[in-house]
Amino acid sequence: MAARPSGVVADPLPRGRQRCRPEAFFERALARYRTLTTRALLDFIPRGGPPYLYELVSSYPRRGGKGLRAALCLATCGALGGSEQQSLNSAVAIELFHNAFLLHDDVQDGSLARRGGATLYREHGVGIAVNVGNATSLLALQRVVHNRSILGPETSWHLVRETERMMRHSLEGQAIELGWIRDNVCRLEPRDYLHMCLKKTAWYSFIYPLRAGALVADGALEDTNRFCRFGWYVGAAFQVRDDVLNLTGKYARYDLMERYGSINFARGAARQLAGAALIEALTAFRGVPDSEYKRFILEMVLYVVRRDR
């Protein structure tokens, strides 16, 4: 068994009422989901094989991400009456896809650091990083395919189709952004940015986990389209907040942006998007009985704009 990732704390089910800070419930639940997913994910990575492959697949997951995407899948399935045992496999797939995207994205953006360490391509070169990204993506696909033995052929078939759709949106979103950089496109309107966000971030980070969790909970019966608007708004709020954090971090130089009010404009936009997301969440989960799962999903919207990492 691999070493426990830093920042992953064994935590029982969130019990009783929230204490002093209103975020306490959310953070404890998130930590529990993260522990559950990270353990299953690391357990699933093959031992052995050639050097520079599987031990590097576990590199980013071991550095301890937020685990938000997997948590959303687990909570959605739970809120709709499914079990964590049924959705854990999809949650692991979602985190693996996320890590695969990060591995390639770091190469594509020339990023220097990831989760407190050097990016993998800086440590081992572009060739190995691209291959490790491909391996991570394949392990994710294997988890999706493996659903057949857990959920039966029909539901797992729907999940394969959902996965295919999500991958298409992600790489089209990536192409949009790479094209802007290549052509040095500067005249972008908010709607251009939001369209890119929807495809590059919102779909795989929020819409796919919501839809996958719902599919696992009740097979093909769930109308998964009702999660699209919620997922889009919360994804956009998340990405805008992410950009603000990147621009206001201690190494950021953003005098000009500050002077023109860009940062405050973005902060305001993130709050408005989160407000819209909350309305859509209440609509999408209308009629769903209250539970700690449902509460986690609603509180996630607030977390997305309040978080500082």
Place this chain on the structure above:
Amino acid sequence: MAARPSGVVADPLPRGRQRCRPEAFFERALARYRTLTTRALLDFIPRGGPPYLYELVSSYPRRGGKGLRAALCLATCGALGGSEQQSLNSAVAIELFHNAFLLHDDVQDGSLARRGGATLYREHGVGIAVNVGNATSLLALQRVVHNRSILGPETSWHLVRETERMMRHSLEGQAIELGWIRDNVCRLEPRDYLHMCLKKTAWYSFIYPLRAGALVADGALEDTNRFCRFGWYVGAAFQVRDDVLNLTGKYARYDLMERYGSINFARGAARQLAGAALIEALTAFRGVPDSEYKRFILEMVLYVVRRDR
């Protein structure tokens, strides 16, 4: 409809006896399979979408590869009683996977040229090339998934599993080679090289097309393991010949290798491997009625060591 790739000639079914050169039958059949597959492949690439994506997915296929992998799948299916209509979808997937591997491999190896043009990453940068590789791989997966509507849920399920296995071998093989380069491993025995070949080249180029063609022809009933030995030998012969062609091309500098007899050693090894492949082909297709499909497969073994590109 995209422009016809250079080197693709519309050619009817090979008719009658071979003419002067013994290779004529093989080359005409290969050209026909290539036309069939390339047309279907280009038809399947989405129009529209963001810039720097789908129009670049068609870039390498338009440059006109050999089409050997797709041809092997179509011929195997035909030899075992299936139709080209049934296996065309898998043949397209195989060519797409091949192009996806080339796109990433060119980045990983820092290759300058591919099929008579600059490599894609040299034209558009590493970021875009990695994304176009991912898109090509996704389109291949979509073809595999699409088999369900052509072949039904059981056979398409087996093909998904075959595809997963093939992808695993390919990226493990890639990891072996990248690791040798990273660690500057020079003390390699023929068996190390052949093991890398099996995983990196032989599986996706020969074993997978053989097994996929057989699965399409008779669903899950075919014992696809009987194609492994044939696929491995012919794949090894192919790769050794490929390396010889790379080393003896007009830009190659290989005085030292020539002096030590390395090139002639490799030429001899390719012939021996091809001989073993022919024996395994006859074993694997024993009891299969003679046909132009079967003849194509047997002649392919000779082509692999005779070819000059």
